[in-house]
Amino acid sequence: MPNPTLHDVARAAGVSYSTADRVLNRRGGVAEKSILRVQRAIEELGYQRDIHAANLSRRRSYDFRFYLPFGDHGFFSVLRRAVEGQIQQRLAERVQITVHDVPPLDADALAAELSRIGAGECDCVGIIGSDSAALTLAVERLEGIGIPVVTLVSDAAIDARSLYVGIDNVAAGRTAGRLLRFAHGRGSGRVLPILGKLDSRDHRDRLSGAREVLAEPGGDLHLLSPLEVLDRPEAMREKLAAALASDPQITGIYSIGAGNRALIQILRQITGPRPFVVLHELTAHSRAALEADLIDAVIDQKPDQEIALAIQAMKTIADQLPVVHPEVNPTIFLRDNLPA
Incomplete structure (x- = not known):
């Protein structure tokens, strides 16, 4: 029987619909023999409850919080707009979404914000964080009081959080390494990686993936020591300008984190x-740089899709249902395939 309904269950159990509904929702007042018959019918028919419909019927609502980095940061601004774009869309599903500001790349500050959340204040929390003992403890506390935590973009507190939603950052780094190898053919070159912070798992994983590919046999590509710029434009300007001045043989740059507006400004000055x-x-800045032929490729993790998947996963977790790990596959943009 395809998609059996609760009416089918009641009919098979020889009870009324209301009795089957009482058993399913554990409202009591049903004889033990009837409970057993309903449970047997559910198992034999393979009945699966429609949680969405059940939530609508009992007017179930959700309260989700996102703790996002603030500041003049291109990608985090795009990600924030993706979350804000979901706020109105999800109201019909009785999902309330709020956004809270935290400093970028500061796991301890994020942990302090999470420590202010009390039991029952919300149903699930989405964060972007980096590895730290304080953050792990804060996530463990939330999970302990019944508030699941979903990590985005960069996985963190992996032994405590409920789910990670984002791209495979090692694979993304390997993709960048492969593009750099294609660009160099089988020749030699010197590739400069630039990252925000090695404490950020996504940056560390991307660097590891790129290193694996660049070390493969064929060609002679040397991966230089990474510049750590903390996603700050002024640090990018200062450190990259110094690196290019001291090593004119640099043939490739892999910018793993942010601060890319400053990188583009420096590239614009190269003769x-x-x-x-x-x-x-x-x-907006990386797109303009592609169009102006100042950079060659952008690996994009599709933040709109990522946030939509995260919210759906948060609903599933809040309903205490099994979660299938959502896949977010990045897109490689070149000057030739930019979306309209």
Whole structure:
């Protein structure tokens, strides 16, 4: 029987619909023999409850919180707009979404914000964090008081959180490494990686993936020591300008984190051949740089899709149902395939 209904269950159990509904929702007042018959019918028919319909009928509502980095940061601004775009869309599903500001790349500050959440204040929390003992403890506390935590973009507190929603960052790094190898053919080159912070698992994983591919046999590509710029434009300007001045043989740049507006400004000043450049996230600035031929490829993790998947997963977790790990597959944008 395809998609058996509760009416089918009641008929098979020889009870009324209301009795089957009382058994399913554990409202009591049903004889033990009737409970057993309903449970047997559910098992034999393979009945699966429609949680969405059940939630609507009992006017179930959800309260979700996102703790997002603030500041002049292209990708986090795009991600924030993706969350804000879901606020009105999800009202019909009785989902209330609020956004809370936290400093970027500051796991301890994020942990302090999470520590202020009390039991019963919300149904699920979405965060972007980096590894720290304080953050792990804060996530463990929330999980302990019945508030699940979903990590986005970069996984963190992996032994405590409920779910990670985002791209495979090692695979993303390998993709960047492969693009750099294609650009160099089987020749030699010197590739400069730039990241925000090694404490950020996504940055560390991307660097690891790129290193694996660049170390493969064939060609002679040397991966230089990474510049750590803390996603700050002024640090990017200062450190990258110094690196290019001291090593004119740099033939490739892999920007793993943010601060890319400053990177693009420096590239604009280069006269003559420039390095082959791969960076992450399609923002207004990276799009303009692709169009102007200042960079070569952007690996984008599709934040609108990522946030939509995260909210759906948060609903499933709040309903205490099994969660299938959502897949977010990044897109490689070149100057030739930019979306309208």
